[in-house]
Amino acid sequence: MGNSYGYGNGNPSQKEVRELRKKLKELEQVEEKHRKLINQLKTQLEHYEYMLNRIRNYAILMLDPQGYIISCNNEVENLQGYRKDELIGKHFSLFYTDVDVDRGKPQKELQMALQKSIIEDEGWRIKKDGSRFWAKVVLSTVRDKDGYLIGFVKVVQDLTRRKKLEEELRDAKERFEGILNSVNNMIFVLDKEGKFVFYHSPENMRLYLPPGKFVNKRYSEILPPYLVEQTKIAIEDNLEGKIAEFEYSLLFNREERWFYAVMSPMMRNGEYVGSVAVIRDITGFKQNEQKLKRLVRTLKVLSQVNGILVRSKEEKKLHERVCEVIVKIGGYRAVAIRYLVRRNILRVVSSKGCGEDPRGIADFYIDKKQSHPFVYALKQGKPVILRNVQESKEFPTIRQEAKRLGYKSMGVFPLIMENKVKGIISIYSD
Template structure:
């Protein structure tokens, strides 16, 4: 009969089966002398001994020679017996002599009465973990050495409150603190008093936390109180769970670079100033030459007119000559304003062929008799988008340049053609009209052609030109949405091409010849207060108004004008803009505050006024003729009446 196993025997068998099935741990028994009394599959797997080979052997054979010589096995059993457990990690030896890193636990086994009968020993092979930990340790050590070796950057850690928890050699080098002096201190001590008062250190940590990074440049303070210019980066440091545990801070001393940059900027500013003074010198010489020529014509013509008038002779041709010279002075001013981009363009639809034909007489008179002017136009040319008055000025300028290139005479050809422009040509794709002015003159060398459109560059000699002509043409073309191109060869002449976009609007008839609409002249005499700080201009303005049938009061300042307004009934205020103490816009505001509804006409020599300067007032640009002044007076008065509409007159004479 098969014997029946007791419950205690069954439990013991199950326990043995459990221990024998474990392969990741060596679980075995030692007797009180340290000899192996049991052996499981896990022990056999990573120690290499079978049960028959190891039972009865002393467990010290698993230790290294060094540990056995140091008495480590005996101390382990003694510790387990005395303290109830022995726990350690260390190198152990397999059957084949190879070493593995083991975690060892030894527990004493006692009878119910406390008598020691042996030991339970559990060993785990942690070699892979040991290798990984060692690799991590070496990596961390290399990183620590790397950070510590950096001397050009301060690299250190902050805790959540901003206190310093690490310090490298770079931080010590240019901040001046040794590690034992600064660790535990708040990083705000590196900031200036002004930055601390403004809360910059706190905001830096907040930005790093919320935005993931803080970067800035500014002044920081060394231990000795001196300042240095620093680039600062602060990054948040988080654990694997994403919890913020501190900040990494990197600071670089950029003081030398900043000083070099400031020195470079100062040198550049000095260079630009030198260039500006040189440009002003060239501009002054050219403008002085041109204006002296014009003044010579005006003064000479008026002098001759005065002499002829005394003899009762005809002075009309001298007056006409003086007027032409004055108009050319206005043209020169427009050229300079166009170069400075201060001449506001009035873009509209223009018939280029009609415009050129309309200015034929002017071109021929200006060019003189030694040069022939021909035109070559197709039967139909589309209208362009441009400012007609400025376009006339541009063509006149190109024609004058062409004439100057032919001192012995020659031929100028003004032509037009239509082109479809493709992408990649420097122009917006679409339809363009190319107006060209070609001459048979001296042409330009490549180095001259390359600089032809530079401001202030001229080949006419010192004091014989402003050097703004082609620069002005180029600026005009670009403002219209086109461009200027030049083709030239020494001895073979020059061709200037003005590319202008075709207008998408329908041109009005007789556009090139259309003048400003006539305004109704008031049927009664007006009392006009004329104000200008220039006595010559004021005298002329008053004379023009009086010749137009009006009574004129004159003032040379805003204060004097307000006094006259308080003493007289005035129908209209005509005031210059640029005056000392109180300009025209300020005078207009004061006058209309004290005398609501008073019409005001603002006169200015500027092409455009500062933003917001009497934007709702009618304006008249200097220089002006009597008919322009009287027409603007009429419009201003009409606009101020009930139902009237304010009209602005920033116009200049069209050729």
């Protein structure tokens, strides 16, 4: 009968002893490997924990699949006020506001992380003392090599200062825009390369080009040649620290508008970094200035014509002299004197500056139904002044003639003798 060890005669054979010793040695080797592996893992974990605790400005937390905290780094206390031992085993929803918790935001974030592997969010979070801070949160899943969920890693960064700066910047921008909107001038900023980097235009002022066609482009690429030259000279003055001023005009839908520009240098640490151009629309001022010049010019003409009428005894010379005075002294482009013949013809008796085109000095055949400034002056006995003949809606029949002969404005004055209209003087101007 064998013993309790299973050996037949109670004593193991030498072969069995050798096999037993071999197995014991193998077990010792396996145990040694396990011990080394455990020590390596322990060392790696210590290194990992040391590395995490050396990270500043980022709180890092390990969550289980249900969202309960199983580990964290030391920065959690600096950012959120909790010690490690206070957080282990707590649900990560304690960092959220009551409103977010009621809305189920923590659980929704876990679900989204499961679907997308990693998510980012910014919002208000709560510290231990109840104060709020603006946090950027990155939540990602952790899985083993077979894809099974181990938990989540949550990284939190305090961006309260950045949030405050953004709000201050937004408030400053709103105040700045309020100031700009109260200024009835256009403002353009050019960098040191001459590119438009900023603009402001009041609602009542039209831009020469849509913003998309000039922002981030050099002034020399988009402005008319004469304005490029003026801007270049102004920038050269700015480079020397001088303020430059100049006037210029632009066409908007064939309408000329005048502007007054003041360009000032922008300096940083004594170095030129760009220019600021403040531009005012002075079209109204220019128009008044031109009206005043025309008035002075007309007074001079009338004075000269009056002297001619007093001194002249020959009608032909009188007409020629009147036309000469109007063109040369008045500075007008052309003039024609027409007398009424047989009730329906205005015959040219004298003209000046009308060019070689015979149509410019032709007789005019009157149609009383026709809408024409000549007909109006004859019928009403009143002068007709047209500032923009080529766009005239009141007298459409004269638009083509104005475009063909190239004049922009005209005046028609009735010649009244013995209380009757005997003819007209038509004056043309650019």
